[in-house]
Amino acid sequence: MALLRAVPPEGQSARDVLRALRRAIDGPGPAVLLGSTEPVDVPAGTAAVVTTSGSTGVPKSVVLSRNALLASAFATSARVGEGAWLLAVQPSYVAGLQVLVRSLMSGREPAVLEGRFTAQSFASAARLMASSVGGERVPTYTSLVPAQFIRLIEAADDAEVLWALRSFQAFLIGGQALPEPVRVRAAELGVHVVRTYGSTETSGGCVYDGVPLDGVRMRIERGEVQLTGPVLAEGYLGEPERTDAVFVRDAEGTRWYRTGDAGEITDGVLRVTGRIDNVIISGGVNVSLDRVERVVRALPGLVDAVVVGVADERWGQASVVVLPARADDRAADPGILDAVRSAVARELGAPARPTRILRVDDLPALPSGKPDRVALRRLAAEGADRGA
Structure with missing residues (x-):
């Protein structure tokens, strides 16, 4: 198997990660190593390796190919539309990484909210994003975790924050369930929320509002949600046994990702009920x-x-x-x-x-x-x- 190097960006800022990612996706590389500092050898075709401890505290290094990241970005664009993106989460987190990939795909530089996240700093960043092409306003998008979005909704009495909330074509909210009262309040305010489901192993969210993105399929096996499609990671770096345990093949040879989540599918719509463990x-x-x-x-x-x-x-x-x-x-x-x-x-x-x-x-x-x-x-x- 041909190998190439994965190295950390030459700096810690989002712009540093963006430059490194551009070389990995549009150029000769090397692959981008996020969440770790020691260069490693990875399979050819790798664009990024995301190392994270997740909610269990056990480190894992997920190998993401160029094709998987782009498949996710194109499928997202097909579902929610194209436009400019605001990066408001860490670029070392897969949701932040995908904001950068989508920006590269669209040919637009992402806006970056640096420093502490507040409702006021978010509103200022939203103002700076406002632009138009040929007299038509460029749609804007962002990905947030629920805790960030909750802060914005709580501050919606501020006219500037409310304007910012309404200015986005869509908020992609993932990472954990969004509390129902927050979802209802957002709808009352005219804020478009897309609830995403996925993980680093699926190149980010791949099920939007319970419906899989184009090319993605889902099933329930013994009560567990499993996903397949071109967005799947190659596996865990240096951990073949863990990879084989989490990425399984069915009788037809299709590779499925075991999410570890319990759920049910009704009329093609997924409802996740919680972690099995x-x-x-x-x-x-x-x-x-x-x-x-x-x-x-x-x-x-x-x-x-x-x-x-x-x-x-x-x-x-x-x-x-x-x-x-x-x-x-x-x-x-x-x-x-x-x-x-x-x-x-x-x-x-x-x-x-x-x-x-x-x-x-x-x-x-x-x-x-x-x-x-x-x-x-x-x-x-x-x-x-x-x-x-």
Whole structure:
């Protein structure tokens, strides 16, 4: 097998990554190494290697070919349209990487929101993007994680932020489920949200609003969501056994990616119900923490809540609701725990009820913007030890 080198960009900025990516996709390379600093040998045809710990804390280096990245970018364009893109997430995260690929494909330089993400900095970046060709306004797009989008919706009383929200042709929101109250509020404001589903192993989101992009297929095998198509990664660098366990072939030789998510497909539309492994056994009953979190986040003031599992002397395992200090004032109501427990019991049964609420100054987050659930479980366990 022919090999080439993958090296980190000559700098840490988004522009550095963009230059390196342009050489990898349009030129002779080398491949771009993101999330690691030591050059490595990779299969010919590789455009990028994305190293991430993900939500489990276990590092993995995903090998993405030029063809897979471009297939994803072209399929996205076919679904949502072409235009200018704003990079507002880390370029080392696959959603950020794809913003750069789509920009290269369209021949337009991406706008870049650098520094701390705030509603005001986002609005300023949106203003600078406004442009037209032949008298027609160029459509604008961006990809955000839910935590970023929630901040924008919460700040929509600001006229400038509201203008920015409405100025985008579409917001691609992925990484985790978007709370239903936020989706409803966005629709009321006239903001177009596209909920994306995928991972680094699928070159980013490949199922939009439950419907796969062109060329992508999905199936449910033993309750697990599996995906196939030209967007699939080559596998994990230097880990053939892990690659073979996650990327499997069916009887016809088709290669499928095992997502590790539970879900169901109804009339061609996918609904993801949670991580297969994000389950606790409370009082002898299996409890999906993703489902508990969905119920909790639908309550007033708890849109930022994260639910994690901890050991429990009485139940074996139990769930804990973690809230950031910036949560809505309604989250400080002394009766909020009772409200949470009642809502969860109604939807999921008594064994799923959280035992307590833990308030933290800031929610630990991964570079992708997702909650760092490993760190949150540790905080929840430490809080239990202190009797918090």
